[in-house]
Amino acid sequence: MSFLGWTFLFGAVAVVGPIFAHLLSKPRFRRVPFTMVRFVRAGQHESHSRRRLRDLLVLLLRCIIITLIAVLFARPVLNVKAAPQPHKAIHYLGLDDSASMAYRDGGSTLFERMIDKAVDAVRQAPGDALFGVYGLASGRLSEGLTGSQAIAEIKRLPVVPKPARPADFIQALRQAAEAASPGDRISAVALSDFTPAVLREFERVREPAAVAELSYEILAATRSVSNAAVVEARAIGLVENKLDVDVMVANCGDVEQHRKLTMMSRDRLPVSSDVIVAPGRRRLVRMQMDLGPVAQGATPACLPVELNLEPGDGLAVDDVYRVAICIPQTATTKMLLVDRAEEAFLFETAIQALARQGPAGTLVLRKVRAERLQAEDLQWADVVVFSSLPRDFTCPTALLRSRLTRGGRLIFFATDIGNLQVSELLLREGLLAALPQKWVGGIAYPEPQPVAGRSISLGEQAAKALANYRFDKIALTGHWQCQVPTESECLWGLSGGAGFVYGRSFNSGSTILVNTSIDGSLGLLAKSGAWVAFCRFLAGESDRVRQFCFRVDERPVLNLPDAMRTPGRTAVAIETCEGGRAQAAVERGRMVLPPARGMGWTKTLDEPAIWAAVNLAEGETDMSQPEAQVVADAMTRAFVTGAGPKRTTVRAGTAVERKPIWKGFAWAAILLLLVEPAIANRLRR
């Protein structure tokens, strides 16, 4: 006998309680003067010894109950030699039900062929064999099936617009091998088109599965693959109220594609363009859609745009690409860059790049030296950028305040601490979000994620860009610890507890301090790939064209629009891709949408509606024929055929079966608990 939770056996120590109580208890008695004590004594000897015996019996009973309860909690099991069981043959079928399997090759799809082959494999197996069916993309697993059940399950498998994840199949096989009885023979069958995406997933397998036998089959098209796909679409900008969208069309087959690309949106005339793409090549096509006078509004609008390749090819599911484009207000943003030398030239370059991306004239940059800064310059600018904290500031601060109250922005880079008195003045006036005070020598990296601000938050694009950016450790010598007023907030923290980006809202305007002291100069960040996205955030997110587009295996997260930001709001009603209703959770100023189960559109039900597109993962469109050797190598890495060493070790020796016996203990404890009062009462008489 052994115990599954043997530590509970220590609970049996509680028997000392009744034993102590028994030893220490002094029965309460009544003194009675009496005459015929000798008559009493004659029967008392028997009574006294019997009473002691009865007390001991009651004590023993209680000790047994406590011990039984402790043993019960310890869950005793009886180790018995397992009866020899007939060895089973278990076949696990990993069937690729990803979107690429929907490729139609002649009269049937790859998926239909795979189903037929899987059914044949089941039928060819011995009659007493058991089966496990696993959908590589859907993750649907059915185990312990008989032949007929397995065939029914195989035929129930649908094609899902998700990438195949063979690593999960390998994991399921490993678990099945551990749970199987000694002598069971587990074999694996993998049926897939083994597209590059699938092979990449096989390469991710770290621990192979030990199987007795492995068979796999590449389900490739018998003819030349004809498949083109829209793999990406990016809104470039809005020029004269015409939306420019760059569309990437890829030829994922072996046949040159002559297709017609059509861009459609609600209430707009579709735009078409002929596309010719050579096999294995990609083609970038710029499409332009006239938005008409509707887009000229104060409120940014979200536009669902659908790109369609015609006529259809072998795989229809990747011929359509969706992208939701947020059209900004088209007012011109005037930026003033105040620098001491030419240290902000990279910022200038980034802003110029942004200005080129956006509608013409919507972003105007003027540069001025700090010592030549005039009040007129400040009056002109919507966004004022100081390349470092000013050493002297002759302009009236009221001017800056008035800009802020009218929705302007102030940006300070804290590369240099500047003049402390001037900085303190700006802080007192509420023009500076934080004041660098103390130099800290330790290395501090920006945190992986920004902090959700109360009123200001980093845009998704900027957050992603900064999260990807890795600061060079050699360049990190220290940073300024800042004094942060209560009105300000840290938008992006450093690992040491200091802040990287501070913000403070000022009515509709805001002031931002970037603690660029961490790398000693503005150069490293400015030279990085994150720079443009970060500058876009600094210039003002709302003044650019944004797009919301997710992969089907991604969890869509959107910034919550200002119009939907109400205190205490925890959820936003949405319409899912399937047309159903759901709730998106509001977390730290963002909407976290439920995982998409298919491709299509999801949108908020509140007006103005925010749209988000869900598309096929890019790799699924690649129908390149795999090389047999590459597939064989992938299979060798993922599976170990023959008896797995680990399994042999674990299952070595006499098979022992654990039979739980706590039910008997439980009933005994319950019975004794029930009869204990009666017995104790009876014995005490």
Added chain:
Amino acid sequence: MKLVARRVGCAATRSTHDKGGITAVSNREYLDPIFLNKLANMELIARCAVEGFFSGLHPSPFQGFSVEYSDHREYHPGDEVKFVDWKVFARTDRLCIKRFRQETNTTVYILLDISKSMSFASGPTRKIDYACYLAAALSYLMLKQGDSTGLMLFAQKVISQVPPASRRTHLHAILQTLDRHTTAGQTNLATVLHAVAETTKRRGLVVLISDLLDDEDDIFRGLAHLKFLKHDVIVFHVMDHQELNLEYEGLIQFEDLESPDKIRTYPQSIRTGYQQRVADFLDHVKKTLGKSRIDYCLLETSEPLDRAFIAYLIKRRRLM
């Protein structure tokens, strides 16, 4: 006293006893020890008990015996005419009343156990109180019937005694002795009985009132000694209800009244055995005394005294 007698007579519940040829209808409430316990005066207790007993008696064979001429006195108005001695009137022409002196028929020795065990009481009446009522009532009855009555209080030995006498005023001395007693010491019946046997010059009736908590064989030997000296013996065995039945509950520590002996037990667990042992003991006593022609009367302290009286009267009639 008259008031009590009248009240008792009015409230008398008449019941019939047929015991040894004596038909008696007595007021049992009047003989109830609880009632007697309320009467503080021992004489009152004795008179109440006896007159209560006799108030319902039919004309009995005990009247008019043992009278002897004493002298004459002058007749006074109010004297009963039947007591006028007409012979003297014929001779002297004076009305004289003939006076008689009662003769002592027998000598009664009342032996009262006042050992510590007699102080036991589970109810309102202690055994010693009950025994005293019995002794007082018997003394009253005996003296009223002309018997010479003596009293001995004993425990380990004879502690005090009142020599036998038949005067009516002798009752007072007996009652005073009963009043003054205190329970003390252990019971040693054999010694006392042997001592009584050796000191009594005249054979008579020995009334032993005790709980008999002593060695049984010693008791029998002592009583046999008395019987050997031609004494008639009545044993009134006074017991308490709890002594007979042991109806205590819970854990009890019994502490012996006459010794430091103590014992802790659950009486309910030994009750049956105890009752059996007590019954055996009583049966043994009764049989052994019966073989010796000693009358034995077991009295429970909650019972009225009439059983004792009847036992005494039966015995006395047998003596006459």
